[in-house]
Amino acid sequence: MRTSGTGGRKRTATTVAAVCLAWLACSCTGAPPTTRSAARHVPVGTAPVVGVTSTTAAPTRPTGTASVAPSSAAAGAGVPAQAAGWSVALSTLPPGGGMTSVACLSDTFCIAAGGGANQADLTGTDGAGLTESWDGTAWSDPSTAFPAPDQPSGPWPVLPVITCTEGPFCVVVEAGGAVTNGDGTDWIAPVALPPAPSVAPNPSDPGPGHPGAREISVACPSARFCAIVDNTGSIWTWSDGTWLPTRSFTAPGPGGIGDPVALYAPGRVGLACPTPSACTAVIGSTALDWNGSAWSEEPVAWGPQPGPTSAAVACPTPSLCAIVTGSAVSVRVGTAAWSPPTSIDPGGVLDSISCPTATFCMAADTAGAVVSWDGSTWSAPATVLPAATEYPGIGTTVSCTSDQFCMVVNGDGDYATFTGPPTQPAAGP
Numbered sequence: 479m480r481t482s483g484t485g486g487r488k489r490t491a492t493t494v495a496a497v498c499l500a501w502l503a504c505s506c507t508g509a510p511p512t513t514r515s516a517a518r519h520v521p522v523g524t525a526p527v528v529g530v531t532s533t534t535a536a537p538t539r540p541t542g543t544a545s546v547a548p549s550s551a552a553a554g555a556g557v558p559a560q561a562a563g564w565s566v567a568l569s570t571l572p573p574g575g576g577m578t579s580v581a582c583l584s585d586t587f588c589i590a591a592g593g594g595a596n597q598a599d600l601t602g603t604d605g606a607g608l609t610e611s612w613d614g615t616a617w618s619d620p621s622t623a624f625p626a627p628d629q630p631s632g633p634w635p636v637l638p639v640i641t642c643t644e645g646p647f648c649v650v651v652e653a654g655g656a657v658t659n660g661d662g663t664d665w666i667a668p669v670a671l672p673p674a675p676s677v678a679p680n681p682s683d684p685g686p687g688h689p690g691a692r693e694i695s696v697a698c699p700s701a702r703f704c705a706i707v708d709n710t711g712s713i714w715t716w717s718d719g720t721w722l723p724t725r726s727f728t729a730p731g732p733g734g735i736g737d738p739v740a741l742y743a744p745g746r747v748g749l750a751c752p753t754p755s756a757c758t759a760v761i762g763s764t765a766l767d768w769n770g771s772a773w774s775e776e777p778v779a780w781g782p783q784p785g786p787t788s789a790a791v792a793c794p795t796p797s798l799c800a801i802v803t804g805s806a807v808s809v810r811v812g813t814a815a816w817s818p819p820t821s822i823d824p825g826g827v828l829d830s831i832s833c834p835t836a837t838f839c840m841a842a843d844t845a846g847a848v849v850s851w852d853g854s855t856w857s858a859p860a861t862v863l864p865a866a867t868e869y870p871g872i873g874t875t876v877s878c879t880s881d882q883f884c885m886v887v888n889g890d891g892d893y894a895t896f897t898g899p900p901t902q903p904a905a906g907p
Contacts, residue, residue, distance in 0.1 A: 561861065570617070571610060572620060574890070575889055589611055590893075591608070591623065593624075595635065608638075623638060624658065636652050641697055642698075644701075650665070674725075693746050695708075699751045699753050703754035705768060711741025728740060747789060778816050791831065794839075797811065802822075806823075832877050842875065844873060844874055848862055862894045870889065
């Protein structure tokens with residue numbers, strides 16, 4: 479079960495679960511530039527407009543205090559045996575737990591995001607939203623994406639999530655309604671998301687500060703387009719320097735009568751945008767699609783599920799998407815309907831999926847197990863991380879750049895890397 483405290487998921491064993499936008503005046507074009515400047519804040523008109531000029535030919539390796547590399551670690555208590563193709567899981571991601579998202583551009587560039595309300599109750603922490611950079615060997619010192627609140631009581635950043643595209647250009651958004659962007663280390667001052675249209679609250683929504691209250695997701699296929707969705711049904715779309723009208727999707731009123739209420743589902747929400755003209759979002763048992771000009775709702779092959787249940791989606795191409803929820807996967811090919819759910823992780827609760835190509839996917843569950851797709855079949859679950867103990871409800875996130883590299887991170891800060899299956903020896907003469 480996930481908990482959003484006053485600022486998000488708290489450290490507990492029984493509870494828990496950014497953007498070249500209109501305010502992000504980007505000089506990024508998506509083409510690899512040659513130099514990198516620091517983050518800058520550029521006010522435009524009456525609304526704050528901020529941006530980062532990314533000018534590296536390739537993602538730069540972050541610097542900072544190094545942690546132990548996977549190759550030098552030995553499995554410790556609670557660490558699973560090494561699965562084929564995976565490093566031994568480590569618990570060295572500084573400052574440890576409370577990490578809610580990871581995004582990778584290569585095997586030498588990953589950014590993890592978290593902190594905020596997740597760490598606000600820990601002694602010696604201030605509840606700032608943090609990011610940490612992986613250079614293929616070690617993690618950097620934490621960077622502050624969202625400053626800690628001025629008041630000891632918050633509000634703190636809520637469940638920060640991250641996406642990165644070439645540049646590097648990364649966006650971090652938190653479910654309290656703020657967003658920032660940067661190069662993975664330096665971040666512009668956070669800006670509030672535009673207000674969403676007002677709709678009647680969903681009776682099942684406990685409101686901010688309660689279990690499962692607020693979750694959010696972000697996808698940026700380029701430095702000129704981003705989409706953001708939260709679990710109340712609000713969607714923000716930014717394209718070429720302009721915020722498009724915010725949508726607030728609704729559900730029928732109680733008992734199917736009365737005025738519509740906000741579309742709400744507890745648990746993680748999914749969002750994938752393979753191109754600026756194709757996005758799919760998943761909120762509980764509802765799928766939403768972007769066709770380049772408008773968002774619409776489509777039927778799905780599963781109904782509402784009891785309790786907070788994550789829904790994650792990956793779309794390697796505009797015509798191929800996979801959703802994981804509970805222990806099952808559902809697939810959509812072209813304009814066909816979503817397939818009936820097929821169990822791929824019996825007994826597990828899937829949290830995240832990443833599909834860098836049409837013939838490779840990796841999905842991760844809340845207990846630290848992964849299942850992979852090779853273009854024809856799903857593998858049996860393999861445990862690559864120990865079960866989270868300090869932050870058991872934050873969830874597990876996986877990010878893959880190819881069939882030869884994935885990173886998986888859980889709420890405690892445990893992580894492991896996948897570098898492909900072992901190479902088979904060549905046949906003799």
